[in-house]
Amino acid sequence: MTPPATAAELPPVLAEIREDFLALPERDRPQLLLEFSRELPELPDRFKFAPGLLERVEECQSPVRAFAEVADDNTVHLYATAPLEAPTTRGFASILVQGIAGLSPHQVLAIPDDYPSWLGLDRAISPLRLRGMAGILSRTKRQVREQISA
């Protein structure tokens, strides 16, 4: 599976999110990330009460837990949780949760690993924080790979 070479080949929601960030002046982009952080959905009860199902993402600076699930209809859904006092991490998780919802496993695996750096946040958010988002993405892909090969 070759990752898309251009933004035009991104899954539609991730492409749209990228366009929304790039349409803003650089100084306003963190505000949009903050809005995403507020939109991170609550975990479904089956994960809320079984936190062991969610894998700790060690790459993130704040405790974030995420779990990608390939449903019976062959669509992927990402579930993630991060504390309110870590809005940057919540924002990144929320972008991926929204951008991945309903994609096929192959579409998920084709998301570029460096997608976080496509959002134009490099100067507002330090690179090491962006790597945390890349960490969530790479774990998501591994979990998807494990489930489709199972």
Add this chain to the structure above:
Amino acid sequence: MTAPIDSDARIQEYAHPERLVTTQWLAQHLGDEGIVVVESDEDVLLYETGHIPGAVKIDWHTDLNDPEIREYIDGDQFAELLSSKGISKDTTIVLYGDKNNWWAAYAAWVFTIYGHEDVRLLDGGRGKWIAEGRELTTDVPAPTPGTYPVATRDDVTFRIFKDDVQKHIGSGPLVDIRSFPEYTGERLHIPDYPEEGVLRGGHIPTARNVPWATAVAEDGTYKPRAELEAIYQAGGLGLTNDDAIVTYCRIGERSSHTWFALHFLLGLDNVKNYDGSWTEWGNAVRVPIVKGEEAGALV
């Protein structure tokens, strides 16, 4: 104008009670003329989710660091930054932040090497303020610009660079304030921060390990003076006022937290923070390291 000193009994016991304020003191003095509250966090978006009313934000990464070299901004930029936050040379700055004030203490250290006289930490930081149910706002203040003069950074009194740390080995104490697995070299990073890893794990020869958290109580406030003395002075590391002490961690922020305790709370005069810290030392060519639990010696 200098703001009054917190009269809290525990604060009064410290060597420099003028450097730490309780949440109660701050609540009483919010909005006083001559005081500017500054939030400095690890999470760049946290201030925007709600902050202490009237507080301005300074980001350690984007505001205090030069974008091109690993160094702080210069004296002109520092003056411009502080002026833009409504701070003048005689302003009382009260710093607070997330993660037990790690980045707030770091900012306090940077402000100190730039010679700002009245820098205070909010004891317990953002976490304690919120735990007590105190007011937060998302209103961002538009401060009247201050008149900060061009600042001169003192890189000698409280700061030390790699070459001088190397000379320091064997002549004075080194306090490594990272977690124990980082100190022994078992881990190259603290659990949540793998992206700031280095080539080699371990510690600077002769350094003793006292993790930063040892200095704080459960609510994030600094422990009372007698307890800090038991950790760092008699009964603990044995540090005295005759010692030239060097603190370090991974990038210099957690060690600022301990630097603050040693210098301002215990009154030890000669304490330098090595901001290059393990990310520099562990990657540098021709510098010795020690792995394992023993402090080690210079060979």
